[in-house]
Amino acid sequence: MAEENTTAPEQEKEKQEQNEPSFQMVRSFLKDASLEMPHAPDIFFEDHDEQPTVDFKFGVASRPLAVKDLYEVVLRATITVGFKEKTMFLVEGSQSGVFELKNLPEQALAHATNVICPSLLLTYLRANLADIINRTGLPTVNLPEVNFEALLQQRIAEAKAAQEKQQQATA
Secondary structure (H helix, E strand, C coil), rough: CCCHHHHHHHEEEEEHHHHHCCEEEEEEEEEEEEEEECCHHHHCCCCCCCCCCCEEEEEEEEECCCCCCCEEEEEEEEEEEEEECCCEEEEEEEEEEEEECCCCCHHHHHHHHHHHHHHHHHHHHHHHHHHHHHHHCCCCCCCCCCCCCHHHHHHHHHHHHHHHHHHHHCC
């Protein structure tokens, strides 16, 4: 009888732990990377008396995997460096991560896959793209810090505006 009483609290604790929200990165990997230097080697010998232009673009995508509670989140970045109307180089990369996201409400899940996970992946992507750029022989360009919360809010606002525009067009 005493055994039944001691196992019941343990079972209850185990059941609570199974229902608690949890977040864990299972794996991070470089999914894709490319480098283009359309004006090499000529660009190396041009007079670089002014600062090159640098353009950064970011994108985030996520999807559930076949294994329960596992999600893939992909952070894409494109860096384009130009000089006098010429592209010095263009580097693109996709850093992917597999995340275990258990028992998260829908809003928290969206926040995790669009803000928290990409923030973690940025460190890995920054290092991978810096390594690729370093191999060009040109000065390194590092990815800046990114406010993924602001990017998420911008995407939500754009989707809402597009939906309202579509509703007005059908009315």
